[in-house]
Amino acid sequence: MSRLVVVSNRVPSPRERTQPAGGLTVGVRDAVRGTESLWFGWSGQQRADIAKQKPDLDRVDSVTYATIDLTHEQYERFYENFANGLLWPLCHYRIGIIEFSREDLQVYREVNDMFADHLVPLLREDDTIWIHDYHLFPLGEALRKRGVKAKIGFFLHIPFPPWSVMRVLPCAAQLLHELTAYDLIGVQTEEDVRNLDGCFEICGLNKRAYHFPIGIDPAEFAEQAVQSVMAPEVKRLKDSLRGRKLIIGVDRLDYSKGIPERFHGYEVFLNRYPEHKGEVVLLQVTPVSRAGVGSYQELRRELDELAGHINAMHGNFDWSPIRYLTQSAPRHILAGFHRIADVALVTPLRDGMNLVAKEFIAAQDEHDPGALILSYLAGAAPEMPEALLVNPYDAEDIADALHEALSMTPKERKRRWRVLHDDVTRNTASNWSETFLDMLRDTQPQA
Structure with missing residues (x-):
């Protein structure tokens, strides 16, 4: 079986006794448990200079945790402003409180490119890659541009809005186009499938999503x-x-x-x-x-x-x-x-x-x-x-x-x-991950 590579914005510290209890962490923990896996993402730390940084690797049991840091500006513009200050309220239909900035969008893309630059050297040819959530919409496309041919899946843990809401985002069509780089796109509900598929259709993109409701243990x-x-x-x-x-x-x-x-x-x-x-x-x-x-x-x-x-x-x-x-x-x-x-x-x-x-x-x-x-x-x-x-x-x-x-x-x-x-x-967390990954492995990788 190929190695599973999980990518999320934040990687929980594997050595902390109290683990985060969010759906992403609970679900992914079951997916990587007992199998050779790599979990890549942000460490949660900020520092002034990251020009020469390399991923920090920590292996616990069968899982290698690989983390990188962000600069203070990246944290503010990528994480606080664009991801949580714009995409989060947009996807929750709260368009009245969003603020769009081209500078924030630029840093959002730069961080996704940085993720790709640091991840590619860690990949193997037969890896299966599973990317999570709204922080990393463009990451699949960034990996494709760097020559990655492996199967790449994407799962969105939050709602996806209809085009009437999504179009408020100036870069909406571009983000939707970037999502087509994924071999499989998963969302939580049938309503999210209808919304995302509708956005693809309006933008002339030949892509569809599937719903995989997440559970617990x-x-x-x-x-x-x-x-x-x-x-x-x-x-x-x-x-x-x-x-x-x-x-x-x-x-x-x-x-x-x-x-x-x-x-x-x-x-x-x-x-x-x-x-x-x-x-x-x-x-x-x-x-x-x-x-x-x-x-x-x-x-x-x-x-x-x-x-x-x-x-x-x-x-x-x-x-x-x-x-x-x-x-x-x-x-x-x-x-x-x-x-x-x-x-x-x-x-x-x-x-x-x-x-x-x-x-x-x-x-x-x-x-x-x-x-x-x-x-x-x-x-x-x-x-x-x-x-x-x-x-x-x-x-x-x-x-x-x-x-x-x-x-x-x-x-x-x-x-x-x-x-x-x-x-x-x-419908447990284990069933959720197994169902998604089985379907991803059965898809044909993009040429």
Whole structure:
């Protein structure tokens, strides 16, 4: 079997005990586990001079991790401005906050060229190359220009917008043309396939995408959840509830996650269904990310104010309706929090997939499972129809779903959970990577 070469913007340190829990890392970790692989990307470090740098190589088990650094300007223009300040909001349909700069685009392309320059010497003739996410749209074309004939696949972990949104980007047609250098293009949902294929057609490009919905390792997460129930942090949380129902939200700080809309829906719930006042607690865990981007700073201020307002207006001396945390928690502790929660509130305004919904289902006690409330704008929604699906822009819809979830009979909770659990265990991270790579290896490499 050929060696697998994975390329992502960021490569997690293989020697850190606490690994990132994002979908890309979880999925790729399963893909490279137990097979000879090379994982290439940015180290996460910045330095002033990279003119003479060579990839830093670190082999752990069967995987060689190869990383390079960025300059401060590359970090700002490639990572913060173009990738996260423009492509991320564009793909999440937030065109009102994007800012296009030709200088940022130039550095975006320069970094992709730099990735290609450093990767090519590490490649073997029979490698299978798998490139991930929006940071690296042009990398396949850059590798082709350097003579790489190997099979190259690309997977986009975030949504892909329709042409009516994508055309806002001045270089949209060029980026789409560069995507045709890939032998296989994967996206999360059938809607993303329709959007991307429509863009290809409008631009006169003979290319198509395929959907490969990403999953989790449900057995591993369930085991963590069971073990963590006895962890001091989880026991303290449970004791502090004093018999109250726990509603949990776990999201990275991002405007795509619909957290302000969630808070508004929760306040409407408290007003519309006063019988639940004093009987429920919403625990919102929201680690801060991209702290240097202005829109994220504004979002944090908005959430601080909303949480304070709701607690001031509805709480009393021995009950705060919202517990709002901006520091991260270890993955195994979050698994324990999920297991003791009665309701998960997952309300993204737009999401490639959303693995938190799947993790909540995996973590539940089959004898007394909680209820999942899920935005139908999440990529996971088509796979999880037995969740209580809501429109995240409709605060009353969220409020009604919270009441329904908290009032649901044990029999109905078990019925819904069994169907959802079957879905989660059928489509795992391992199945996702195997399906994509099998299809990539069966394609004919480009001439």
